[in-house]
Structures are given as structure tokens and as C-alpha cells.
Amino acid sequence: MQDEQLEILDFLRRYPPFSELPEETLRRVASSVDVRYFRAGSRIVEFGEPALAWHVVRSGAVEIFRRNGMLYNRLTAGGYFGEFGLLHRKRVRFPAAALEDTLLYLIPEPVFTDLFENNEQFADLVEIEDRTRLRHVVSRRADANQLMSATVEVLINRAPVTLGCEATAVDAARRMTDDGVSSLLIMDAAGSADEPPRMAGILTDRDLRVRLLSQRLGHDTPVSEIMSSGLVWVEHNQLVFEAMLQMLRHNVHHLPVLRNHRPIGVIALSDIIRYESRNSLFVVSSIFRQQGVDELAALTTDVRACFSRMVTEDASSRMIGSAMAVIGRSFKQRLLELAEERLGPPPVPYCFLALGSMARQEQLIVTDQDNALVLDNSFDPARHDDYFRNLAAFVCDGLARCGYSYCSGDVMATNTRWRQPLRKWEACFTEWIERPTPQSLLDSAIFFDLDGVWGKTEWIDGLRSLITRRAKGSSRFLACMARNALLRTPPLGFFKDFVVESDGRHTRAINLKRRGTAPLADLIRVHALAVGSVALNSFERLRDIIDADILPRGRGQDLHDALEFVSMVRIRNQAEDLAAGNTPDNSIEPESLSEFERKSLRDAFMILGNAQKYLKFRYQPGRAG
Structure with missing residues (x-):
């Protein structure tokens, strides 16, 4: 050596x-x-x-x-x-x-x-x-300017349209019209067989107006005489923010994008404006401007673009889940506005509920609808139910059109069981908590994640207060909830290898919701009820659990990290499906992950497994019967 x-x-x-x-x-x-x-x-x-x-x-x-x-x-x-x-x-x-x-x-x-x-x-x-x-x-500040972290590559949606220097202005106009573009890259002929053509300039709509039409030049004028030759460009991995600065600095509206010295696309100022508009605030404002279900359904593309953008820019699962939940709530609220416009004002006050992941602000792009109606105690089925049945049908059918599939368990306001007066909801929660059975709580667990979306939302504060007050001191209720939280186990075998199954189009897959995020949310919910937390979001519940000091030291942070990591693997998988033109789902094949991701996913599942063992120790679910 x-x-x-x-x-x-x-x-x-x-x-x-x-x-x-x-x-x-x-x-x-x-x-x-x-x-x-x-x-x-x-x-x-x-x-x-x-x-x-x-x-x-x-x-x-x-x-x-x-x-x-x-x-x-x-x-x-x-x-x-x-x-x-x-x-x-x-x-x-x-x-x-x-x-x-x-x-x-x-x-x-x-x-x-x-x-x-x-x-x-x-x-x-x-x-x-x-x-x-x-x-x-994955824990960027929620108020970070996303222009500061995205690369221009995300703006490219097609290869550049090119034309040779020898072409005429009329050739250029026809080409731009045929291809539906506002600019052309003008290319010099190749110097040799091994040398690709190089960019000589760029021709835009503005160049045709200013340098051809306003100067009254002939249509056969060569493009080389009217193009912009002092080219400004960006590399594919530069930031969108840098591209915007280039445009402002050089007063241009089009930038060629290069990779390895070759053009791979052209971005326009309108692309940056359109991209910046694809955030949750823009989508939400768009929802409330739509005048019908067809128009709302047309926003599905924008919702998916918003989701994909946040994933690309390394938003945390909490940021993504919260943004998608806000979008989902907004669809419900606008549909309820449209329903009341069609049906007239409600005969009695009501509150429309969001349940499950939307209530917890943990909703993703693959989701179904879980909802219910709380009606005023003056509700009379004979006189009032036709209105609320029609309202529920309009909203649930509209949500299905907008990408929120019907609940397979029929937990929707269209089900008369989940369309009840406030006093009956109070009686239901009292019954579930004071006389629990594992089966009754298996059917009703989703209602312990509830939030008011529209109408008399203050009623829901009272329901949550009732739940918090009664659940904290009910050991049998907590034992039943713990028993159900142990039904879905992490997909690890005896030697800590992955246990895979056939799941849809995946032949050796893990359902990251069913075997990962859902059991994590379930056990966190049990601890939150035990400490009297009024939080809905799993991460906020964990904060209250950690503050209550009921977990072994460090276990709360471990649960936080496990939930974040599994959620982000699930989220990225859905975003990759969207990018590939596939139908996104919750399943992933471990072999498609890198060695680092497999090891980290295994660690997260081990944390889940240990947390379930502690849940069994603390709440003794065997007492549930």
C-alpha cells in the first residue's frame, strides 16, 4: 500500500x-x-x-x-x-x-x-x-415559499418544439399553430454526424408581432432574422425561483431548459404562475367559485397536482394530510351550499360531520368518504327526513363524482343510522363508552374521530367534551378500544422479515394503510382518550400523550417518527403512481424500495409492534371479553 x-x-x-x-x-x-x-x-x-x-x-x-x-x-x-x-x-x-x-x-x-x-x-x-x-x-415549515425548493424540471410537460434556421416566418407560424405552442427553439444544422444541432435562438409570438408584423416584413422572412439570439436558459435542476429571477432580470417570458447541454423543454412565465397556483389555498378558492357538481368534478386534476407538488417539495405528512383534508372539507361545504340552493333552507338546524382521516387532518389522495348528520332535537322524521335524505344523497353523490368514493361500510349520511338528532348521538356515545363491547366499538370507532364541517359545528364541541369526560375514566371502554387496536398487526414475521400478500395489482405487497398508518392511528387514539386529549390529529394527540408521561421514555418520539416515515412512504408511492399514469393505492412491494427504505420501514413496523405490546400491557384488553 x-x-x-x-x-x-x-x-x-x-x-x-x-x-x-x-x-x-x-x-x-x-x-x-x-x-x-x-x-x-x-x-x-x-x-x-x-x-x-x-x-x-x-x-x-x-x-x-x-x-x-x-x-x-x-x-x-x-x-x-x-x-x-x-x-x-x-x-x-x-x-x-x-x-x-x-x-x-x-x-x-x-x-x-x-x-x-x-x-x-x-x-x-x-x-x-x-x-x-x-x-x-420532511418537516419543512408549513409557510415555506415552495418556489424556493422546486426545480424547473417539474414545469416541463413536453419536449421542445424546434425549427431549423433556414425556415421562414410563415413556416414558424404554422408550426406554432399546429403544435399549440407560443415559442420555438431555432436550431443550427449539425456541424458533423456526431454533433447534435445547437440552439441558435428562440422565436416567440411576441417576436412575430414586434419584429415581423409591425415592421411589415414578408412572410418568407427567414426566422434567423426575427428570432431572439441572445439566449438565456436554465439547467434542469435549477430552482423555479431562480428561473423566475432570470426572466425578470432579462425581461424574457420563455426559457429553454437544458440537461447535459441539450434542450429538454421550454418553460414560460405562465407555467410558473400556473405552478404557483397549484397549492391548497388556490384549489380551495377554486372550489368555492364552482357553480355545479360537474365543475367541481373537473377540479380533480388540480387536487392531484396539488398533492404531487407537495410530495415533490418534501412537505411533511402532516402538511400534506392537513392540506388534503382542507380540500376535502371544502368540497363538502360547497356541495352543501349547492344542495341548500337546490332544496331550499333546511327545515331544522343541522351539522354535517367529517369522520376518520378527514377529521384527523390526515387525508391523502386515495380516500373514501365517511360522514354523518347531526340534526336539531326538534327533528321530526315524518316532516323533515325527506329534505335531509335528499341533501345527504346530493352531497355523497357529489363527493363520489369528485374522487371521494362511497364508504364500503356505509358510514355516510345517506344511512338513516347515521342521520340522527343530537340527543340520540349523545345517547350513542354514552352507550358506547359506558356499556362497551368489542363489536360495538369495532363498528363505531371511526366516530371517535369527528369534526363539524357545516352548520351548527358548536354541537360537535359538546359531543367531544362528552367523549373526553366519560372515556378517560372508563377502563372497560379503553380495554375494548385497545383490543380492537390490536387486530391489525405490522407485517413482520418471526425473523423480522416482511410478510407480504397479494393486494390488487401488487403480487407481493404490503398495504401501508391497513398494516401501518391505520393501526398507528388506532393505538394513538386509545392513549389520547385515556389522557383526556381533545386533539384530533394523531401528531397533536401524541404531543398530549407525551406531556401526560404515560409512555416509557422516548416511545412517544418513536411513534411520531414511525407514523411520519410510514405515511411518507405511502404518500410517495401514491405520487409515483400518479406520475406514471396508474391508479394510486395504498400497497407497495418492499422489493421496489431501496435498502435504506426497507430497513427504515422495518424499524417503523418494529416500533408499531412494540407499541402494541405496551398497549396490551397498559389497558389489559383481555378484560374486554
């Missing part, structure tokens, strides 16, 4: 996770290292570029940034970065720059991957840091 490699070997021995490697393995790693020097202030890696190596700081200091430019971490000798990109689609996720003159050791991706997959102790040490990083990545 050469002197330089011996020096590398000696350095690596002093720092984890290398210090835990066998000598032979460590020597192999040292012999693969590429040494790089970076001057203070220089960029080391940029977001989105291929992740080719794992970086270890030999000397100096490195700053790691989020995609929006915020400082994430500072590293000195022995620190390392880049593992997240190597473990996730081989793309750099965190830009890095040298704070001081810095010497780095670069370990090639194949060597790092081999270490990670074949040395469990090494993987565990790397993963500890990586899990922490994952928590930061």
Missing part, C-alpha cells in the same frame, strides 16, 4: 463508522478513495446532480444546505455527507459548499453501497444520522 493510502487508512481508523470495519475491508475502502481539494466558497455538489460518491471531510469545513438555500449542517474533520442521495435514487439531495479550504475523501458509490448492504454495523451507524436527516427533510 502506497504512503498516501496508508495515510488515508490511518485517518479512517480514527472515525466512526470506519473504526468499526474489519481491517481488510478498511484497506479496500482506503485504496478506492479519490482525494479532492475545494477552495473556500466553492460548490462541492449541487442538488439534483448524479450522486457518484460518498464524501468524508479530511480537513477544513463544509456547509450542507437544504434545497431552499437554508443552512442545514456544518461538518469538520471526520464528518461525512452524501449518503442520503446515494440511498435514494442516486441523486444529490443536499447541496454542499466549502466553508474553508477543504480536503475531501471521495468513496465511490459502488464501494459505499457494498459497505452499506453487507456490513450491518456500518449501515446502522450511517442510518442513525440518516434517520435524523429524514426527519428534518
Whole structure:
């Protein structure tokens, strides 16, 4: 081994996770290292570029940034970065720059991957840091400006339309009309057989107006005489915000997007405006402007675009669930407005309820509708029920048109069982809590996640107060709820390997809702009822549970992380289905995940399993009968 490699070997021995490697393995790693020097202030890696190596700081200091430019971490000798990109689609996720003159050791991706997959102790040490990083990545501030974190690649929806320099203005006009575009990239002829054509300029609608028509030039004028030749462009992995600045700085409305020096699309200022409008606030405002069910149903594309955008920009599951729940509530509210316009004012006051994931603000793009009606105590079925039956049918049918499928368990306001006066709802909750049976609570558990959407929503505050007051002191009720919360177990076998099943189009799959997020929400609900929490959202309930100090130390944070990670795997899977043109669902095949994701998902399921064991210990569900 050469002197330089011996020096590398000696350095690596002093720092984890290398210090835990066998000598032979460590020597192999040292012999693969590429040494790089970076001057203070220089960029080391940029977001989105291929992740080719794992970086270890030999000397100096490195700053790691989020995609929006915020400082994430500072590293000195022995620190390392880049593992997240190597473990996730081989793309750099965190830009890095040298704070001081810095010497780095670069370990090639194949060597790092081999270490990670074949040395469990090494993987565990790397993963500890990586899990922490994952928590930061998916916990962005809810008020962050999303233009600051999205790349221009998300704006491209078609390949660029091109035309040769020899073409005429009329050729250009016809091409733009035929292809339905407002700009053309004008290309020079290739210099040789191996050399692709290069961009000579860009021709826009405005160029045709200003440089051709207003100047009264002939239609046979070559495009080379009227195009804009001082090209401004952006790389595919630059931020949308940077693209907007380029347009403002150079007073242009179209930008070619390049990858490896070749154009892959053209974005317009209108694309940025349209993209920025695809957030939950815009979708919600659009919902309340629609005049009928057909118009509301047409917004499904915008809802899916909003969901996909939040996933792309690393929003947390809580942010996504909350935004999608707000959208779902808005559909219900607008449908109720339209129903009252059609049917007239209600004969007695009422409150329309949201149940389950919408009430918990944990709704995703794959969801059904769970709802109910609370009616004023003056409700007379003979005189009033026709109105509320028609109202419920209008709303539930409208929701189905808007992408919220009918509840398979018929928990909807169209079911007379779930369309009752307030006094009967109070009697139902009292019966469920004071004289519980596992079966009655299995049928009614969803009603313990309830929120008022429309009408006399203050009634629901009273119902929740009743639930909180009576549930906290009812050991038999909590035992029955705990028993039902143990019915859905995590998909892990005896040796902690995944237990898969055939699920729809997936042949070896795990249903992440049925075996992951749902049992997590179930057990969190039991603890929340036990401590008298009035929160609805699972993460808010966990905060109250942690404050009540009823869990072993650290278990509350573990549950938080497990719920976040499983939720995000489920969310990303749905977003990938949408992008591929497939029908999104809750199932995922473990083999489609990276090794890091499989390990982390297994960890999350183990946390769920341990939490269920503690639930069984604390509430003794055997007493439920």
C-alpha cells in the first residue's frame, strides 16, 4: 500500500463508522478513495446532480444546505455527507459548499453501497444520522415559499418544439399553430454526424408581432432574422425561483431548459404562475367559485397536482394530510351550499360531520368518504327526513363524482343510522363508552374521530367534551378500544422479515394503510382518550400523550417518527403512481424500495409492534371479553 493510502487508512481508523470495519475491508475502502481539494466558497455538489460518491471531510469545513438555500449542517474533520442521495435514487439531495479550504475523501458509490448492504454495523451507524436527516427533510415549515425548493424540471410537460434556421416566418407560424405552442427553439444544422444541432435562438409570438408584423416584413422572412439570439436558459435542476429571477432580470417570458447541454423543454412565465397556483389555498378558492357538481368534478386534476407538488417539495405528512383534508372539507361545504340552493333552507338546524382521516387532518389522495348528520332535537322524521335524505344523497353523490368514493361500510349520511338528532348521538356515545363491547366499538370507532364541517359545528364541541369526560375514566371502554387496536398487526414475521400478500395489482405487497398508518392511528387514539386529549390529529394527540408521561421514555418520539416515515412512504408511492399514469393505492412491494427504505420501514413496523405490546400491557384488553 502506497504512503498516501496508508495515510488515508490511518485517518479512517480514527472515525466512526470506519473504526468499526474489519481491517481488510478498511484497506479496500482506503485504496478506492479519490482525494479532492475545494477552495473556500466553492460548490462541492449541487442538488439534483448524479450522486457518484460518498464524501468524508479530511480537513477544513463544509456547509450542507437544504434545497431552499437554508443552512442545514456544518461538518469538520471526520464528518461525512452524501449518503442520503446515494440511498435514494442516486441523486444529490443536499447541496454542499466549502466553508474553508477543504480536503475531501471521495468513496465511490459502488464501494459505499457494498459497505452499506453487507456490513450491518456500518449501515446502522450511517442510518442513525440518516434517520435524523429524514426527519428534518420532511418537516419543512408549513409557510415555506415552495418556489424556493422546486426545480424547473417539474414545469416541463413536453419536449421542445424546434425549427431549423433556414425556415421562414410563415413556416414558424404554422408550426406554432399546429403544435399549440407560443415559442420555438431555432436550431443550427449539425456541424458533423456526431454533433447534435445547437440552439441558435428562440422565436416567440411576441417576436412575430414586434419584429415581423409591425415592421411589415414578408412572410418568407427567414426566422434567423426575427428570432431572439441572445439566449438565456436554465439547467434542469435549477430552482423555479431562480428561473423566475432570470426572466425578470432579462425581461424574457420563455426559457429553454437544458440537461447535459441539450434542450429538454421550454418553460414560460405562465407555467410558473400556473405552478404557483397549484397549492391548497388556490384549489380551495377554486372550489368555492364552482357553480355545479360537474365543475367541481373537473377540479380533480388540480387536487392531484396539488398533492404531487407537495410530495415533490418534501412537505411533511402532516402538511400534506392537513392540506388534503382542507380540500376535502371544502368540497363538502360547497356541495352543501349547492344542495341548500337546490332544496331550499333546511327545515331544522343541522351539522354535517367529517369522520376518520378527514377529521384527523390526515387525508391523502386515495380516500373514501365517511360522514354523518347531526340534526336539531326538534327533528321530526315524518316532516323533515325527506329534505335531509335528499341533501345527504346530493352531497355523497357529489363527493363520489369528485374522487371521494362511497364508504364500503356505509358510514355516510345517506344511512338513516347515521342521520340522527343530537340527543340520540349523545345517547350513542354514552352507550358506547359506558356499556362497551368489542363489536360495538369495532363498528363505531371511526366516530371517535369527528369534526363539524357545516352548520351548527358548536354541537360537535359538546359531543367531544362528552367523549373526553366519560372515556378517560372508563377502563372497560379503553380495554375494548385497545383490543380492537390490536387486530391489525405490522407485517413482520418471526425473523423480522416482511410478510407480504397479494393486494390488487401488487403480487407481493404490503398495504401501508391497513398494516401501518391505520393501526398507528388506532393505538394513538386509545392513549389520547385515556389522557383526556381533545386533539384530533394523531401528531397533536401524541404531543398530549407525551406531556401526560404515560409512555416509557422516548416511545412517544418513536411513534411520531414511525407514523411520519410510514405515511411518507405511502404518500410517495401514491405520487409515483400518479406520475406514471396508474391508479394510486395504498400497497407497495418492499422489493421496489431501496435498502435504506426497507430497513427504515422495518424499524417503523418494529416500533408499531412494540407499541402494541405496551398497549396490551397498559389497558389489559383481555378484560374486554
